[in-house]
Amino acid sequence: MMLRLSRGGKLMVAVLMFGLVLGLAGAGAAAAAAPELRLVPNEVEIGSFFEGARVELQGTIPPGAAAVVEVLGSTATEELLRKGRRGGLWMSVGEIKVHNVPSLYLLQSSSPEIPALTGQETPWGFAALQRAVQLSGMVAAGEQAKFFNEFLELKKHERIYRVLPESLKVSAGPEGASAVRGMIPLPAKVSPGKYQVRLSAVQDGRLLQQQESRLEVRMVGFPAMLADLAYQQGALYGILAVVIAIVTGFLMGFLFKGKTEH
């Protein structure tokens, strides 16, 4: 059955068709121009049984390049205690503030060693982190490097700052590009917030391209409810905690009383 259209109708169809063709062409061009960096999932939920999570990373880089991935948490200032000797005994002797500290720092690469850039400062790794971080408080000018290393040791010990070489796989990808795949290991200690994931392609000490993506970690369900109550209704939360403790204490007393009397 033929559909008969008026002149105005024909014009509208023509405009729509043209728009559709343009749109498709634009989308295709965008896909070819911007290399992909996908995170699956890009939202991680912390529920009652959260034990850390593994986020799958998929990206593309130019053929022959090595891949470097950085996962960065939001920055803040941390107050730490400095240990020292007093009267021959080790104890806290003062505070050191570490400014501009990311809550998480993971560095992954496809190569056995983390690639470095030649002729310019490498923008990733602990050396780059050291340039961004400032120490203040009970720390002399000559001690900055020493205490930055102490700070790193503390974070590495907790596994929230990690370097993982050879944890990314590079294989031949579509249209002459290389496909990058890997797993981002988020520890159980990961705090809720927004995380930046940056994929860099490096070849012969040169940075070829960089792509960024966002990862969000959220507390959900019972932990979220409890954390909200603790931070927003402190008094109510405290009383609830005490009541639960007293009731359990008595309950256990009654249970044991029953057992001993029989």
Next chain:
Amino acid sequence: MWNLYLPIAGNSINILLLFGLGGVVGFLSGLFGVGGGFLMTPLLLMVGIPSTVAAASDSNQIVAASTSGTYAHWRMGNVDFKMGFLLLVGGVIGGTFGVQIIKGLRALGNADFVIKMTYVLMLGIVGFYMFMESLQALRKGKVMEPKKVEPGKPSIYVRMIQALPWQMRFEKSGVTFSVLLPLILGVMVGILAAIMGVGGGFIMVPVMVYMLRMPMHVVVGTSLFQILFTCINVTVMQSITNHNVDLVLAVILLVGSTLGAQVGAKMSRRLHADQLKILLASIVLIVMVQILVSLILSPAQLLAYKGGH
């Protein structure tokens, strides 16, 4: 598997491990009348709980263990409520002073030195004295109740406390002295406990035994009664000001500790007073040695997070 996420601590921990920790510390609490904070907080730090959350959640857990323990001891007639109340009032006053002292010391910059030295000295003196005294009694094989004072030659201490006004009879403990004495001793223990950042059970128990001359079994029950109120106060205050009580952590610990406290309370009835004292003295001395070693040996890391004991 068996892991649970702790929303305030921000970490995932094995339930069975926490349950076991609660059970062991609760057992000691029911057995000796101590809160066990001086044991639990370092253990929680070792399993990856931030120090501030460990200390605050532990006090919540102690509320349950001491309720369970006080109840068990009350049924056995081992709680001197009058004495406990006076010590508690003294403890609150002393605690308020202690907090001010620590504030002053922090401003001067040597708070940690004073805290650590108070810890080592108190644990050392209390542990050593209790250990030697109970060892002697056990060797002689006699049933020694410290409340019995030699009638002919009262010591300076006895003469001093007899001279104090407002003498009162404490039926449950079988002692008579001024109401001022438990108040003053409560203030002293309160100051020390606030400086050290602990409940003070392990100082209060020897004070009751040696200075208030109460029978060991009444000491345990009365100490638990007093700890219960101290820890209710700490839990509510920490929840309001610092938001670092982790209810999930506390509930797992307290299920273990209330069970342990019941077993401990029963066991305390079976053991001789001197056996109880020598066991507590040994634990106190072990903790003292552990702190002393950490003070002498170079630490693995020169930076640490704030908070805790």
